[in-house]
Amino acid sequence: MIKFDQVSKRYSEVGDVLVDVSFTITKGEMVFLTGPSGAGKSTLLKLIALVESVSRGQVFLEGQNLNRILEREVPFMRRKMGLIFQDYKLLNDRTVADNIALPLLIAGYSHQEIKRRVRAVLDKVGLAGKEKSYPLSLSGGEQQRVGIARAVVNKPSVILADEPTGNLDPALATEIMRLFKQFKQVGVTVLIATHDLSQVIDSGCRQLTLEQGCLVSD
Amino acid sequence: MKGFFMVHLQALLFSLGQQLRTPFSSLLTIAVLSISIALSGAFYLAVKNITHLTGHLETSNQITLFLGQQVSDQDGRWLLTRLEKHRSIQSTRLITKTEGLKDFEQFSGFGDALKALSRNPLPMVIQVFPRLNLTTPQQLQQLLDELKALPEVAVAKIDMQWVQRLKAIIVLAERGVLVLASILAFAVIFITGNTIRLELQNRQEEVVIAKLVGATNGFIARPFLYSGFWYGLLAGLLAWLMITGLMALLQSPMEQLMTLYLGYQEVVFLSVLDSVILLVVSAVLGVLGSWGVLVSQLSRLTPE
Ligand SMILES: Nc1ncnc2c1ncn2[C@@H]1O[C@H](COP(=O)(O)OP(=O)(O)O)[C@@H](O)[C@H]1O
Numbered sequence: 217m218i219k220f221d222q223v224s225k226r227y228s229e230v231g232d233v234l235v236d237v238s239f240t241i242t243k244g245e246m247v248f249l250t251g252p253s254g255a256g257k258s259t260l261l262k263l264i265a266l267v268e269s270v271s272r273g274q275v276f277l278e279g280q281n282l283n284r285i286l287e288r289e290v291p292f293m294r295r296k297m298g299l300i301f302q303d304y305k306l307l308n309d310r311t312v313a314d315n316i317a318l319p320l321l322i323a324g325y326s327h328q329e330i331k332r333r334v335r336a337v338l339d340k341v342g343l344a345g346k347e348k349s350y351p352l353s354l355s356g357g358e359q360q361r362v363g364i365a366r367a368v369v370n371k372p373s374v375i376l377a378d379e380p381t382g383n384l385d386p387a388l389a390t391e392i393m394r395l396f397k398q399f400k401q402v403g404v405t406v407l408i409a410t411h412d413l414s415q416v417i418d419s420g421c422r423q424l425t426l427e428q429g430c431l432v433s434d
Numbered sequence: 435m436k437g438f439f440m441v442h443l444q445a446l447l448f449s450l451g452q453q454l455r456t457p458f459s460s461l462l463t464i465a466v467l468s469i470s471i472a473l474s475g476a477f478y479l480a481v482k483n484i485t486h487l488t489g490h491l492e493t494s495n496q497i498t499l500f501l502g503q504q505v506s507d508q509d510g511r512w513l514l515t516r517l518e519k520h521r522s523i524q525s526t527r528l529i530t531k532t533e534g535l536k537d538f539e540q541f542s543g544f545g546d547a548l549k550a551l552s553r554n555p556l557p558m559v560i561q562v563f564p565r566l567n568l569t570t571p572q573q574l575q576q577l578l579d580e581l582k583a584l585p586e587v588a589v590a591k592i593d594m595q596w597v598q599r600l601k602a603i604i605v606l607a608e609r610g611v612l613v614l615a616s617i618l619a620f621a622v623i624f625i626t627g628n629t630i631r632l633e634l635q636n637r638q639e640e641v642v643i644a645k646l647v648g649a650t651n652g653f654i655a656r657p658f659l660y661s662g663f664w665y666g667l668l669a670g671l672l673a674w675l676m677i678t679g680l681m682a683l684l685q686s687p688m689e690q691l692m693t694l695y696l697g698y699q700e701v702v703f704l705s706v707l708d709s710v711i712l713l714v715v716s717a718v719l720g721v722l723g724s725w726g727v728l729v730s731q732l733s734r735l736t737p738e
């Protein structure tokens with residue numbers, strides 16, 4: 217599903233951020249990517265999300281070599297992934313429903329289908345009845361659930377989450393983690409970058425640890 | 435297909451909604467654009483009016499014969515009858531010395547000055563209207579030469595000369611309209627482009643988020659292209675109103691002027707076709723302006 221083959225990433229200003237990283241994540245697995253701040257977790261996720269490109273090595277997603285993806289194919293690859301961010305990245309001048317509908321609108325779904333799916337996903341993340349609210353009127357935990365709803369509404373095969381609970385208190389974080397487990401159970405591959413080890417240990421999931429760009433434990 | 439149409443319609447309405455959200459800056463842009471468009475439109479219409487006039491003048495070619503001072507009224511009349519039989523001449527009109535003097539007194543206001551002279555200094559004049567099938571300058575020139583050679587004729591003048599000069603000026607003016615319109619079209623393109631660039635900057639975050647959830651450049655560009663379309667179209671409409679308003683203001687003085695000089699009046703406004711072209715070109719320029727900016731800016735706006 218996701219395969220890293222001797223991947224290195226170098227920024228000319230700061231030098232090597234990832235060094236010779238290799239691992240494989242199979243379909244339907246839920247994996248935590250841990251390590252101290254600055255270890256290269258976000259960078260690793262950006263390589264999968266086609267936001268950055270590798271300096272050396274190869275990244276595969278669903279068997280496709282991401283080095284070979286053309287510029288114009290990038291949007292279509294991104295539709296296979298659901299991206300979740302620490303700062304939610306919501307459009308604050310649009311309603312919750314409009315935010316969640318964005319990927320569907322982009323993919324060209326009909327109005328009816330969009331409505332149906334948005335309602336279904338709002339139910340799933342526990343935000344039923346909030347579709348007309350604006351993001352800033354919601355709590356942090358609720359905003360992150362909007363972010364998750366937007367990421368999964370298009371039924372992606374991979375969820376990539378970068379510090380999804382970084383801004384949330386432990387109780388809310390646990391709830392968010394429970395959501396991720398539900399997606400794993402329906403066969404979605406989930407990769408979560410976090411430096412919050414307590415969540416990881418509770419979950420009993422596989423853990424990849426980065427330190428200064430090197431994969432130190434798997 | 436229906437879905438495709440809906441998406442476009444939504445984007446079209448959404449972009450108008452965006453403009454209505456910032457009415458002041460949108461109006462400012464539209465005002466600037468419309469002035470550029472109205473300038474070319476007004477200049478075009480001015481040239482069109484003059485062209486229209488000269489269309490009438492073409493049929494009013496006439497040759498004026500000033501007879502020599504020694505030619506008597508009787509000789510003049512005799513010449514007139516001979517001319518009327520000429521195959522290239524449609525009709526003639528004689529203005530005797532006395533009639534000429536009366537006209538002159540009546541219209542010039544210098545009547546008293548003339549009375550001080552011992553005798554009438556005005557020559558006898560015959561106006562010759564060539565047949566209408568005599569259209570080329572060469573044919574007219576031939577007739578003119580023939581008339582010039584007559585012993586009674588002192589001076590023969592063809593009034594077409596100033597029409598030809600006017601026509602040359604009009605050709606120049608038409609080129610001028612084209613050059614001016616091209617320059618102003620670029621102005622419209624650059625102004626819309628810059629406006630769209632600012633809008634893109636204001637909505638940078640939105641663009642990046644849309645890209646992260648799989649939007650193609652085309653999807654992101656669409657509302658901005660429609661935005662450009664609205665700017666162009668609304669500016670075109672405003673320009674049309676400005677031109678038509680201007681013409682309505684100028685109509686009656688222009689008609690007075692024409693009546694005085696030409697004996698008839700006809701002011702030309704923008705035709706339906708002109709108006710449609712004005713609106714279509716304006717909208718196209720707006721779209722072009724935003725398209726140019728989007729092509730250069732969108733691929734630079736990446737999630738990083
Ligand atoms: N766009 C960039 N340009 C230069 N250096 C970067 C860039 N992004 C990240 N880095 C550097 O790469 C290192 C790893 O960053 P990051 O992947 O964000 O770590 P983490 O997410 O584990 O905290 C940091 O030292 C950071 O300064």
Ligand SMILES: [Mg+2]
Pocket residue numbers: 257258259378379
């Ligand atoms: Mg990070």
